[in-house]
Amino acid sequence: MKELSAIFIALFIISAGCLASPSEQNNIQQISIQQNLKIPITLTDSGAMEAAKASSSCRSAGNLSGTYAYNEVSRTWSFDITTYKVGCAPICVVYHNKSSYVNWRCNTNLPTYES
Numbered sequence: 001m002k003e004l005s006a007i008f009i010a011l012f013i014i015s016a017g018c019l020a021s022p023s024e025q026n027n028i029q030q031i032s033i034q035q036n037l038k039i040p041i042t043l044t045d046s047g048a049m050e051a052a053k054a055s056s057s058c059r060s061a062g063n064l065s066g067t068y069a070y071n072e073v074s075r076t077w078s079f080d081i082t083t084y085k086v087g088c089a090p091i092c093v094v095y096h097n098k099s100s101y102v103n104w105r106c107n108t109n110l111p112t113y114e115s
Contacts, residue, residue: 041096043094061090064082076093081102
């Protein structure tokens with residue numbers, strides 16, 4: 001009976017995580033990353049977004065799309081930038097100390113067309 005109760009409790013906890021809002025899921029993910037790497041995440045997604053919006057280089061590159069990711073190895077946040085530059089998919093990269101830069105991620109192997 002105790003095993004059945006433990007399984008029920010585990011399933012309840014797992015299902016509660018699935019029902020969490022995107023913001024809560026992100027917080028859960030941050031806590032998980034923090035516990036696994038034992039490295040404190042000092043800058044949240046909202047803090048990184050504020051830093052990206054305040055960055056003159058990111059602002060001048062285009063508009064932040066709202067799509068973002070956290071790189072647990074480099075401890076950086078990256079925010080997609082919507083802009084038109086052929087062969088490029090720029091992101092605003094924000095470090096844990098709120099410094100930032102634009103990574104244009106350009107494809108230099110674009111096909112050339114001969115007439």
